[in-house]
Amino acid sequence: MDNWMCSAKEDLCRYIGQTVTIFTTSGGYSGSGFTGVLISVSDCIVRLLINAGDAPSCPLGSSCSGYRYNYNQSYGCSGNPLGAIAIIPTNSIAAFTHNAI
Structure with a gap:
């Protein structure tokens, strides 16, 4: 690992x-950057939560029958319960930005 990546990893860790x-060195949409909440940083990968899952509409796990919930056949009582995580190889990172606070 070169010196740039060592200092970048240390900087990234401060923003977990x-x-x-x-921003990555790849082309297409991925080269335009990934924005999300920084979850973890290791020598090999960085994980970003780029889309949080919905909160459950039926917190007790009921079938929602008889209640005024938005029942969806595919997902049950909630919307999409899963979020999306981007796993980015550290050797593909070109730059990163953060708020200055």
């Missing part, structure tokens, strides 16, 4: 739990 944008 905050929203960052990571």
